[in-house]
Amino acid sequence: MSITDIQALLGSDVIVLVGAPLCGKGTQGKLLGKVLDRPYVSSGDLFRAEVASGSALGQQIHAYMESGELIPNDLTTEFLTTKLSDKIYHKGMILDGYPRNLSHLPLIDNILINLNGRIFTAIYLDVPKTKLNERRAHRGRTDDGGDTFEHRYAVFQDETVPLIDALQSRNQLIKINCDYESPEEINQRIISELSALCK
Secondary structure, three states: OOHHHHHHHHOOOEEEEEEOOOOOHHHHHHHHHHHHOOOEEEHHHHHHHHHHHOOHHHHHHHHHHHHOOOOOHHHHHHHHHHHHOOHHHOOOEEEEOOOOOOOHHHHHHHHHHHOOOOEEEEEEEEOOHHHHHHHHHHOOOHHHOHHHHHHHHHHHHHHHHHHHHHHHHOOOEEEEEOOOOOHHHHHHHHHHHHHHHOO
16 A cells, blocks of 8 residues: 555644654654655644743643643643644644543544544554663753653553554554654654554
8 A cells, every 4th residue: 555545544634743752753653744845843842932032821731741741731722723723734634632531532533523633543653661761861851750650650641541442443544653663664654554544
């Protein structure tokens, strides 16, 4: 199956990326967006841009991001509904960072229905914890310090793993085991899995 077949099946629907902190969602999202000719959107980047704007909403978001806590659902829904209604996303997108927990799933379903889309599939980048620790040691981002990283990983285990199970039960999950492959090799495996859906 070709990339064109995947694009045709995808239509205006959305591919969601899920995984632990530092699993490589941003890298894979950008690669996938380029291959499939769909915009890559990181909910984290949208939130950070809002914070940088200094708006009242941005200040509220900032308080949650600083503590490593998840942003409340009503705030997130209002924000993402506005941002994702931009016409650049009308032909679908690669969405990284949302949903993050089970309570987000009906919210993103509704947001996408209002935009004439749905979750096409979620791609779970499953990276061993030891590998994540290695990546953290090589990264200098302030929110990836030891204590904050461990907290974010615990939030992933508590909040996101049940979401992954729910997506699996909805037949909307592709699990990609990632260890020492290059980003390009992982991307090829994702494309192969997406091609299999076209058969």
